[in-house]
Amino acid sequence: PEEELDPEEAALREKLAAYRGVWVFIEQTEGEAAKVSWELLGKGKELAAARNCPLSAVVMGDQVEHLCRQAMGYGAETVYLMDAPVLRHYRTEAYQKSLCALVEKYKPEVILMGATGLGRDLAGVVATVLATGLTADCTGLSIDKGNLMQTRPAFGGNIMATIVCDKFRPQMSTVRPHVMPMPEFDASLKGEIVREPVPVAEDEVQVKVLDILMDKGGSKVDIAGAEFIISGGRGMMAKENFGLLEELAEVLGGVVGASRSAVDAGWMPQDRQVGQTGKTVRPKVYIACGISGAIQHLVGMQDSDVVIAINRDPEAPIFEVASYGIVGDLFQVIPSLTAKLKAL
Numbered sequence: 001p002e003e004e005l006d007p008e009e010a011a012l013r014e015k016l017a018a019y020r021g022v023w024v025f026i027e028q029t030e031g032e033a034a035k036v037s038w039e040l041l042g043k044g045k046e047l048a049a050a051r052n053c054p055l056s057a058v059v060m061g062d063q064v065e066h067l068c069r070q071a072m073g074y075g076a077e078t079v080y081l082m083d084a085p086v087l088r089h090y091r092t093e094a095y096q097k098s099l100c101a102l103v104e105k106y107k108p109e110v111i112l113m114g115a116t117g118l119g120r121d122l123a124g125v126v127a128t129v130l131a132t133g134l135t136a137d138c139t140g141l142s143i144d145k146g147n148l149m150q151t152r153p154a155f156g157g158n159i160m161a162t163i164v165c166d167k168f169r170p171q172m173s174t175v176r177p178h179v180m181p182m183p184e185f186d187a188s189l190k191g192e193i194v195r196e197p198v199p200v201a202e203d204e205v206q207v208k209v210l211d212i213l214m215d216k217g218g219s220k221v222d223i224a225g226a227e228f229i230i231s232g233g234r235g236m237m238a239k240e241n242f243g244l245l246e247e248l249a250e251v252l253g254g255v256v257g258a259s260r261s262a263v264d265a266g267w268m269p270q271d272r273q274v275g276q277t278g279k280t281v282r283p284k285v286y287i288a289c290g291i292s293g294a295i296q297h298l299v300g301m302q303d304s305d306v307v308i309a310i311n312r313d314p315e316a317p318i319f320e321v322a323s324y325g326i327v328g329d330l331f332q333v334i335p336s337l338t339a340k341l342k343a344l
């Protein structure tokens, strides 16, 4: 027999059942997609399969149809395209109105976005306007009993919390770049492009983009995209000692990263920080030098293919996630490692 539901519960279930499908917002700048969008399509495919529903992408911009084909190659079955000059540059108001109109029309069950500057801004305002929940900076996503289980660090990274938005739709999450693996591109995959009218006129948008200036101040190194990262922590003892890591990085064709302690000490710039309040990285090889392995550091690097830890304390927690551990003084180990590699 059908279970008896109280009218409130029945109305809620009916409201939620109207939403279907997993959407990934494709972030683009000057017609080039942010890699995190493709990573999310990879994850989205898995979620859509678990939910037995379609995977779709949303592309917004000006002359960005080429991105629809890319999205299909990464698994999107349908791509909703809003293409107009008013969407050329990201502006909160224009993008929010456009995305909300799409959501209200098609009612997706899940929306994923990159936890980038743009994604964090857009997801927050869209969730507020739609009066639904948003979980920021997720590190894990799965489906359980029809709900999206959203895992993220909480209480300063000391626990991993799983958050469920069980009374509102759509369920929205942002995910940092490099947290999800990059899917394979398959040019033979086909999908459908659904062109949608853009519901915003230029004179309704209060923000005008006059010019775009590149940041000349910061270091040009993108640690998030590097294949080899050599990171230093408090054990490096001083700024000058990072030269040892630069030398090793040069031999390996990698870049130098840092723990928060090293950044707080002023030894490295903030854009090199790995971890919960820094960047999430997923290199082929991550070498942690004089880093203890606090949970807030681990959440930013534990998905690296190979982790090598150099630490003089055999009990350091970094060894728990390390593929290879060297217990020793980094001031001896690193120069000899660099010399050996140079000799190859």
Ligand code: FAD
Pocket (backbone or CB within 6 Å): 156, 157, 232, 233, 234, 235, 236, 258, 259, 260, 261, 262, 273, 274, 275, 276, 277, 278, 279, 289, 290, 291, 292, 293, 294, 295, 296, 297, 300, 310, 311, 312, 313, 316, 328, 329, 330, 331
């Ligand atoms: P320590 O913990 O002091 O470790 C230094 C290590 O160096 C020790 O294990 C020691 O044995 C080793 N060592 C010393 N000398 C040598 C030597 N000669 N040879 C070999 N080994 C040596 N941290 C981050 O890294 N990233 C973050 O994004 C981040 N976000 C945070 C967010 C919050 C809300 C909080 C509360 C903290 C955050 N932290 C973050 C800080 C984090 O908790 C740790 O304090 C920090 O990661 C420790 O940095 P460390 O490993 O370099 O230093």
